[in-house]
Amino acid sequence: MTAPAKTVRLGAGMAFWGDRVQPAIDMVERGDIDYLCCDHLAELTMSILAKQRARGGDRGYTRDILDLLRGALPGIVAKGIKVVTNSGGANPRAAAAAVADLAKELGLSGLRIAVVTGDDIEADIDDLMERGVSFENLDTGRPLAEVRERLTHAAVYTGCEGIVEALGQGAQIVICGRVTDIALYLGPLIHEFGWARDDWDRLGMATVVAHAIECGGQATGGLYDGDWAGVAGLEDLGYPIAEVAEDGTAVLTKTPGTGGRVDVGTVSEQLVYEILDPARYLTADVTADFTQVRLEEIGPDRVRITGGTGGPAPATLKVNMGYRAGFVGEAQFTYTWPRAVEKARRGLEFLRRRLAAADFRYSEDLVEYPGHSSMWGDRVPPPDDPDLPEVVVRYAARCPDADEARKVFTESVPLYNNGPAGIAGIGTRPPLKELYAIWPALIPREHVVQSVEIVEV
Amino acid sequence: MRVVDLAHGRSGDKGDICNVGLVAWDDDGYRTLCRELTEERVAAHFGSLVRGSVTRYELPGIRALNFVLTGALDGGGTLSLRSDHLGKVMYAWLLRMELAGGA
Numbered sequence: 001m002t003a004p005a006k007t008v009r010l011g012a013g014m015a016f017w018g019d020r021v022q023p024a025i026d027m028v029e030r031g032d033i034d035y036l037c038c039d040h041l042a043e044l045t046m047s048i049l050a051k052q053r054a055r056g057g058d059r060g061y062t063r064d065i066l067d068l069l070r071g072a073l074p075g076i077v078a079k080g081i082k083v084v085t086n087s088g089g090a091n092p093r094a095a096a097a098a099v100a101d102l103a104k105e106l107g108l109s110g111l112r113i114a115v116v117t118g119d120d121i122e123a124d125i126d127d128l129m130e131r132g133v134s135f136e137n138l139d140t141g142r143p144l145a146e147v148r149e150r151l152t153h154a155a156v157y158t159g160c161e162g163i164v165e166a167l168g169q170g171a172q173i174v175i176c177g178r179v180t181d182i183a184l185y186l187g188p189l190i191h192e193f194g195w196a197r198d199d200w201d202r203l204g205m206a207t208v209v210a211h212a213i214e215c216g217g218q219a220t221g222g223l224y225d226g227d228w229a230g231v232a233g234l235e236d237l238g239y240p241i242a243e244v245a246e247d248g249t250a251v252l253t254k255t256p257g258t259g260g261r262v263d264v265g266t267v268s269e270q271l272v273y274e275i276l277d278p279a280r281y282l283t284a285d286v287t288a289d290f291t292q293v294r295l296e297e298i299g300p301d302r303v304r305i306t307g308g309t310g311g312p313a314p315a316t317l318k319v320n321m322g323y324r325a326g327f328v329g330e331a332q333f334t335y336t337w338p339r340a341v342e343k344a345r346r347g348l349e350f351l352r353r354r355l356a357a358a359d360f361r362y363s364e365d366l367v368e369y370p371g372h373s374s375m376w377g378d379r380v381p382p383p384d385d386p387d388l389p390e391v392v393v394r395y396a397a398r399c400p401d402a403d404e405a406r407k408v409f410t411e412s413v414p415l416y417n418n419g420p421a422g423i424a425g426i427g428t429r430p431p432l433k434e435l436y437a438i439w440p441a442l443i444p445r446e447h448v449v450q451s452v453e454i455v456e457v
Numbered sequence: 458m459r460v461v462d463l464a465h466g467r468s469g470d471k472g473d474i475c476n477v478g479l480v481a482w483d484d485d486g487y488r489t490l491c492r493e494l495t496e497e498r499v500a501a502h503f504g505s506l507v508r509g510s511v512t513r514y515e516l517p518g519i520r521a522l523n524f525v526l527t528g529a530l531d532g533g534g535t536l537s538l539r540s541d542h543l544g545k546v547m548y549a550w551l552l553r554m555e556l557a558g559g560a
Contacts, residue, residue: 044535048551059557139472218467226465226480226550267464268519272478274469276525278514294518307518325536339523366531366538376538378505396538436535439474 007243008192010185011255014038014068014085017045021068023239024218024253028075031241031255034192035078036218037184038085039214040065043416046178047322049434050122050153051088058098060091065166065175066102076172077108084163084184086305088175090153092117096175096455103457114166116176118450121319121443122154134302135319135441139282147439150323155429156443157318159284162450163187169454178320182283185210185242193246205248208293211242211281212252212270212305219252219270221260226269233259249306251298262301284317284445287309316442325437327401327406329362332394333415335423341383343420344391350419351395351456354411361404392425402432458528458556475507475529475544477551478522487520493556498557499524502554506547522553 004008013024017040027033027160040062053060065087069076075081088095096115103111121128125148129135135144164187166174174187186206189195213219219240221231238258242250254262256257270292273283278290292307302344324337329341331351335343348367373380383391399405411430460491501510503539509527516523526527530544532539541547547548 215473268480273467375546
């Protein structure tokens with residue numbers, strides 16, 4: 001009798017900064033996982049973390065990793081589960097130090113924590129430009145000089161190399177900055193199976209698996225558009241687990257005893273989430289091909305996923321730079337029956353005239369009618385039923401600075417007693433929202449080197 | 458008949474690009490969607506919501522179509538003034554589209 005084929009059980013513990021932490025804790029307790037992979041970063045997240053880092057040296061990472069580990073670390077240590085996370089954000093060393101402090105506080109020892117760096121190239125931008133990296137905008141072709149003075153951060157979407165190295169050095173917790181979501185999963189698999197770095201089909205297949213689970217609850221019934229009403233237990237949604245085989249194919253499932261569902265429908269929807277050309281899904285480690293992927297239900301909450309392939313990784317890596325792009329000014333108010341629509345239009349006209357009188361400067365503005373046409377803009381005609389009980393108006397404008405943005409609310413306040421009757425809901429002054437725009441660019445991969453440091457507790 | 462009678466969907470953002478994935482409930486529905494949902498018709502259906510191009514991709518193994526809409530999020534998730542700045546409900550507008558032909 002031959003030994004059963006090895007599989008590696010990867011759990012998706014977090015899908016974004018602010019996600020629930022209980023699914024990861026449940027997974028550690030009942031999921032029989034080998035690795036807990038946690039994605040905390042999104043485009044905007046890096047700008048926020050960079051802003052936090054600028055305020056103090058020990059900030060700039062997503063602190064929810066501490067909430068998660070406070071509940072999960074004892075189980076992780078007891079069971080020998082490994083954690084791979086990009087919660088380091090803009091300050092992975094600070095995140096590792098905080099995790100080490102937490103471990104001590106919990107009375108744990110013998111923990112090897114790795115810090116993977118190399119993604120943050122902000123300090124090197126001018127040097128890299130002198131060496132010929134143009135950083136022109138990937139979408140518009142415009143030169144970086146236009147926004148250089150307003151940059152808040154520059155982070156390269158790095159691959160799994162540093163994670164593989166950290167695991168090879170015996171790290172139990174690997175804390176990265178801006179590695180790709182996919183790298184959080186590929187790293188453990190390459191470490192476990194010893195796949196060659198140009199074994200493109202296996203890397204491509206594993207990338208498909210990683211994409212299927214990386215958004216956590218979105219693969220187990222959360223945000224499911226198909227049979228959404230038939231998904232039980234959304235309040236206790238379990239997060240997905242992939243049992244990955246040596247060939248990169250997997251069975252997708254979830255933590256036992258949790259809510260939600262894993263079936264062909266839920267997984268299919270997640271496979272088409274946030275992809276462009278499915279034949280060329282670009283990552284730092286491989287160009288994956290989703291076009292021949294197949295799904296098969298082999299049991300309750302068990303879906304086999306096969307058919308992914310891949311090709312060489314791109315010669316360049318993507319850099320996302322954030323830059324300050326002004327502020328949003330916003331006002332929202334509600335008019336009521338009778339003639340609510342006419343009153344709303346008059347109120348809006350009032351606001352625009354008041355703003356014009358205040359020499360309001362803005363680049364774009366937008367009117368939405370929440371509850372009617374705030375999602376699909378002018379594809380939905382403005383409300384025109386004269387008998388509507390109420391109409392909500394939301395006015396928003398992109399402004400060059402905070403003073404301009406404040407005018408939107410300030411000039412809406414007189415509507416309370418100078419405008420048409422039947423108004424409510426202007427409310428208190430909303431917090432000003434600063435805008436961070438993303439400047440996507442490319443960098444030849446030879447300029448980006450990941451390095452690994454180990455912190456021992 | 459509408460798209461919603463044949464498929465379910467999900468959408469999301471990559472910068473100022475919104476992708477809309479549709480998953481057909483069965484093979485007949487997938488064939489109908491492939492026939493009816495041309496790039497031109499989908500672009501016309503989204504109208505001013507999409508300032509750039511509409512490109513269609515097929516994933517036959519899971520009976521899915523992926524539409525990539527550029528210039529579709531008012532500058533992208535971090536800049537957009539829209540309430541749906543991440544394009545999370547753009548798929549639902551495609552589900553509302555009327556299909557001319559029968560299944």
